[in-house]
Amino acid sequence: DTGVSQDPRHKITKRGQNVTFRCDPISEHNRLYWYRQTLGQGPEFLTYFQNEAQLEKSRLLSDRFSAERPKGSFSTLEIQRTEQGDSAMYLCASGATNTEAFFGQGTRLTVV
Amino acid sequence: GDSVTQMEGPVTLSEEAFLTINCTYTATGYPSLFWYVQYPGEGLQLLLKATKADDKGSNKGFEATYRKETTSFHLEKGSVQVSDSAVYFCALTPFSGGYNKLIFGAGTRLAVHP
Numbered sequence: 001d002t003g004v005s006q007d008p009r010h011k012i013t014k015r016g017q018n019v020t021f022r023c024d025p026i027s028e029h030n031r032l033y034w035y036r037q038t039l040g041q042g043p044e045f046l047t048y049f050q051n052e053a054q055l056e057k058s059r060l061l062s063d064r065f066s067a068e069r070p071k072g073s074f075s076t077l078e079i080q081r082t083e084q085g086d087s088a089m090y091l092c093a094s095g096a097t098n099t100e101a102f103f104g105q106g107t108r109l110t111v112v
Numbered sequence: 113g114d115s116v117t118q119m120e121g122p123v124t125l126s127e128e129a130f131l132t133i134n135c136t137y138t139a140t141g142y143p144s145l146f147w148y149v150q151y152p153g154e155g156l157q158l159l160l161k162a163t164k165a166d167d168k169g170s171n172k173g174f175e176a177t178y179r180k181e182t183t184s185f186h187l188e189k190g191s192v193q194v195s196d197s198a199v200y201f202c203a204l205t206p207f208s209g210g211y212n213k214l215i216f217g218a219g220t221r222l223a224v225h226p
Contacts, residue, residue, distance in 0.1 A: 004155075033213065042116075042201050042216030043156070056213070091156070095212060100146065103156040 004104035006092050012110045013082055020078045021107045025094030032075050033101060034067055035091040036060065043091055049075060082111045114139040118202045118217035125192055125224050133187040133220045135176075135202035143204040145169075145178050145185040146214070150199045159187075159200070192224045 005024040013019050025032050030051050035043035046065070048056045051072035061067075064082075069075040079086055089108050093101040119134040137143065147159040147169070160169030165180035174189045185202060202217040 031212070035214075040218065042203070042218050043214070045213050045215070048213055093156075093214075100158050100161060101212060101214060102158075103148075105155040 004092055004094050004102055006090075006104040006107050008107055009105065010108045010110075012112060015084060015111055016081055018078065018080045019082060019109065020076055021090055021092075021109075023075045023077070023092030023094075023104060025074070025092070026102055029094035029096045029099075029102075030072065031095045031097075031101075032069055033093045033095075034075070034077050035093065037089040037091055037106070038087075046077075079109075082109075084111045087111045114143065114204060114206045114215050116202050116204055116215055116217035118200075118220050121199075121219070121221035123220060123222045125222070127194055127224055127226050128191045129224075131187070131189040131192045131196075131222070133200055133202075133222070135185045135187065135217060137183050137185065137202075137204050139183075139204055139206055141206065143206055144212070145176070146203045146205070147174070147176055147185070147187050148201040148203060148216075150201065150219070152198070156201065192222070194224045194226055197222055197224045 007022045032049040034046040037043040047067050049069040064080045067077045089106045091106045093103045095101040115138045144163045146161045148156045149159045160171040162169040162178035168177045176187045199219045199221045201219045203214045205212045
């Protein structure tokens, strides 16, 4: 297993368009997290899945954001009607009980 | 709510200098504490961790001690190398009784010159 994989690595989109990111966690990990990181800041928690259940959503996750993890494997994060303020690095991490979180390299979103 | 505060960067050092990056936290209960490192062009990597008071985490010559009395988890290294140049993030996992959501500080950029 090569670790947490995120796709795409970079995405440029026009304001108002929808975008979807994918995260493939480490295969034996049942926990999956999404974070957002803006320039000069630390990552901020967005949402958490245990298996296929979404157990927590941050207030940062507006109604335009939706995340899924069908079958408890890969996860997708969709942003509808993108805004310039959505420009950031979106990080995915996975973990298991009593292990730390392992991060992917992130998807950098630029909204123009 | 729970939060992490770390010293602002950038921190610029010469090779073989001593490094300290300060980190303090605010949390209810008994959080676990972490240092993550982000090298240029790479994802976040766990550097070290400590899960209870007075624990010392260590890795690659870096150390940090969980000080409950001062709510601190300062990162230290006795002799830095150019290859240590990166952004360092202090983080905590709240005692939530369940999963390990991380709360990060803003990060401290370290630049080491030959």
